[in-house]
Amino acid sequence: MLNFILQANPVTDTIANAVANPASTEVSVTENISYLEFLLKGGVMIFPLILLLFFCVYVIIERYLSIKKAAKQDVNLLNDIKMQLKTGKLDNAIMLCSRENTASGNILRSGISIIGRPIGEIESVMEKTANIEIAQMEKGLTYLGLISGIAPILGFIGTISGVIKIFHTISNTGNLNIQTISGGLYEKMISSGAGLVVGVVAYSAYHLFNMMIDGFALKVQKQTLEIISIIQEPQNGN
Incomplete structure (x- = not known):
């Protein structure tokens, strides 16, 4: 009985593995570039987009700090003012409004400072002051x-x-291949992607700030109604 011992051939095994697994024979080429270099491949329009992004971030930070400061409201302020009005201490109420140095305090002070005039006039002054303060927030x-x-x-x-x-180059050189087209397109699509990112950031911040201002306006309206009701109490009694 003959025993055949098959000795493995490294070359044969390598070829067999390559045929069985063609994906393993693919050559992976990775281009190591920084994010900035990758971004700059987007072309000349990248530079104005970068400037817009920095300006957008500046406006977001400035508006957020300004709106947050102006819309700040003391929970106890309205109760303290109502107490001063009920006791007839108008000067103390005006002082409380001035001490806050906020949009809400300015609106309340504008109405309290002219108590004694017709209610319609007081409401009109407070409404105009509120519009001015809201316009400052929207600036x-x-x-x-x-x-x-x-x-x-x-x-x-x-x-x-x-x-x-890309197509102008192809028409002049007559060199049409997938590498030329895909390479050029991916670089130019960076410009569209960057524009969308900047646009989304600005769009989101714009509507977020408007939501904050709308919430402030609603609170101011409630405070105005409460102050008007307090001012009307002596008149109803009379």
Whole structure:
């Protein structure tokens, strides 16, 4: 009986494995670049988008701090003012409003300082003051609305201009291959992606600040009604 001993051949095994697993033979090429270098591949439109992003962040920080400070409300302030009004101490009530140095305090002070005039006039003055304070809070938000609309358009323009250059090069050289097209397109799509990111940031901040201002306006309306009801009490008694 003959025993055949098959000795493994390294070369044969390597070829067999390559045939069985073709995916393992693919060569992976990784380009090591930084995020900034990758971003700058988006073309010339990347530079105005970067400027818009920095300006957008500045407006967001400035508006947030300003709105947060102006919309700050003391829970006990309204109760203290109501107590002073019920006892007829108008000067103390005005002093309490001035001490807060907030939009809510300014609105209440504008109405309390003219107590004695017709209720309709008091309401009108407080409403006008509220509109002025809200307008101050909304100052600068138009920039965010503008950026949210312009940034995606700039990114799209950068992509379109890049695509035009790609096909212009192809028409001149006659060299049409998937590597040329895909390589150029991915670089130009960076511009669109960056524009969308900047636009989303500005759009989100714009509506978030408007929500904060709307909430403040609702609270101010409630406070105004409470103050008017306190002012009307002596008149109803009379």
